Structure formats: structure tokens, C-alpha cells
Amino acid sequence: MKNIVGGEKEKLKTSGRNKKLASHEFLAEFRDDLKNYILRIERAISDEIGRYKDSSFYKPLSYAVKGGKRIRPLILILSAESISRKQENSNPYPAAVAIELLHTESLIHDDMIDKESYRRGKPAFHVKYGEPLTILSADFMFAIVLDILAEYREPQILKEVASSVLEMCEGEVKDFKIQLGQQEFSMETYLSLIEKKTASLFSVAAKIGAIIGGGEKWEIDTLSWFGRLFGVSYQIRDDLLDLRKGEKVSDFLRKLMRVRSYEEVKVNLLEMAKKYSRMAIETLKPLRNTKAKECLCELAKFSVLREF
DSSP: OOOOOOTTHHHHHTTSSSSSOOHHHEEEEEEEEGGHHHHHHHHHHHHHHTTTTTTTTTHHHHHSSOOOOOHHHHHHHHHHHHHHHOOOOOOOOOHHHHHHHHHHHHHHHHHHTTOOEEETTTEEEEHHHHHHHHHHHHHHHHHHHHHHTTTTOOOHHHHHHHHHHHHHHHHHHHHHHTTTEEEEEEEEHHHHHHIIIIIIHHHHHHHHHHHHHTTTTTHHHHHHHHHHHHHHHHHHHHHHHHHHOOOOHHHHHHHHHHHHHHHHHHHHHHHHHHHHHHHHHHHTSSSSOOHHHHHHHHHHHHHHOOOO
16 A cells, blocks of 8 residues: 555645644544535534423533544445435435444543543543543433434444444453453453453444445445454554653553564554555446545555644
8 A cells, every 4th residue: 555655645745734623623624525514413413412401401511522533434424325226215424423423422421431631632521521421421412323323223323333333332341351360451452452441432423324225235244344354454543643742541552562562563563454454445446437446545555644
């Protein structure tokens, strides 16, 4: 993937040089034709939260969804458009909102478990609202997710989301056991943890998009696998960025740096992230060539190059 460090890298540097952008705005500048998708996602999220304006949860929900790259809903929409067979209930945007809310709800839980103080440059949800309202807000958000997805009248969508949530919960428990020293740690454990905690939601986003788009089984499976590989690459890059910024890093990285230098760890993880990005792009080859497919490939490159 030689072109991964060429023009795209320069574009990433220059687009953020003169002004501070929200992360989803930065992504839109990375590739201009993503801008309309992201604007529509933002509008759809705002409209959905607006339905609860008279609820006690309106302000907490608005706070929770502010910021974020919107990559998961973007992958869902692009997956749907890469198939794009007209059928009933084929609008992917409500499902994209549901996936973003599910992601947000998982972050709320994660931050409370890990006792994080900040998220997206502002106080973490549990710090601002306290634990009781945090738990209730996350439950409320999950109910919204189910309400949105039920409208598609497609049992497989709900089943796939349930499977993803189960996998994410297993990953969270595994992470907790590692922190307590109750489980051995290795590269295999690290990758397994990433698959469960992060890649599973990227995978289900792509899969739901393919289902809504009217995909055949092989197309649905192809996009699901793309999402999983993308998610691994994305999380490794996240860990690399935390390492470089000197922020809280995973137990795996701390243990790895006891036996290897910072430079070795950085180079090894970057190569691994590039490898998974290449695999994700390769996975899409059997799909017909569309603008949406091209955008998915660009996102896979972006996952390795991003600086946030």
C-alpha cells in the first residue's frame, strides 16, 4: 500500500494546519466527498436526540453525543451504498444513528469502569453527571438504539447488534481481568481484546449497512470482515497515539516497553496497523467498484494516518 503515505499524508497535515477542527470536520476535509455524508449523520443524530427534548435525559444525551469522528455510522452508510439494491426500509441513516449511540453508550460505561476523567476534551460523562444518572442514561440510550433498529423489521439486524454487544461485554471483562493480573498477556491476547472491544462494533456497522443495502450473504460477510479488520487497525493506531502523547496506555504496551524500546514498540505497532489496513482494503476487492467502496478504502488508509 505504497500510496498510503503519499498525497493522503500531506493532505492530513495541511488540512489541520491553520485551524482547530472537530474530529468529524477534520475527516470531511480529508476527503471532500465525505462532507455531505457527515453533515447528514450530524443532522440525523440531532433530529433523533431532539425527539426527547421534553425528557429528563435530553441534556445528558446531547452532552454525550457531542464530538466524535462518526466513523462507525459512516462505515454503515458507505457499506449500504456499496451494495445499494433498492428495497423497503433501505434508508441507512437511522441505523447509523443507532450505531453511534451504541458506541457512545459503550464509551460511557468504559469511562466509568476505568475512572477516566475526560473524554473528547471535556469531563467524562460520569464526572459531569454522577454515576446514578450515568447508568440510567446509558440504559436510556440503549433503549433508543433498540427502538430505532426495530423499525427496520429485520430480525437479523437486532440479532447482529445483540451479538456485537455480547462480544463487547466479553472484551470489557477480559480487559478488567488483565488489569487485575488475573489473565496472562500476549500479542494474541492484545489482538483478541481489540477485536472484542473495538472491532466488533465496526464489524456490525458494516454488516448492518450491507443488510440494509440488500446485500447477498457473501457481500454481507465481506463487509463485516472489512469492518473487523478496519477496527483492529483503527485501535492499534489509537494506542500508538496515546503512547506518543504520553497518555494512559494499555497494560500490553506498558509490559511491552519493559522489554523493548519506545521506538521498537512504535515501529512494530505501526507496521501491524498498516498490515490490517491493507487486509481490510484487500477484502473489498470482490465487491463491484463504486464511489462508496472507494471511500471505504480511503477510510482504511485514514485509520493508519490520522493524528487524532
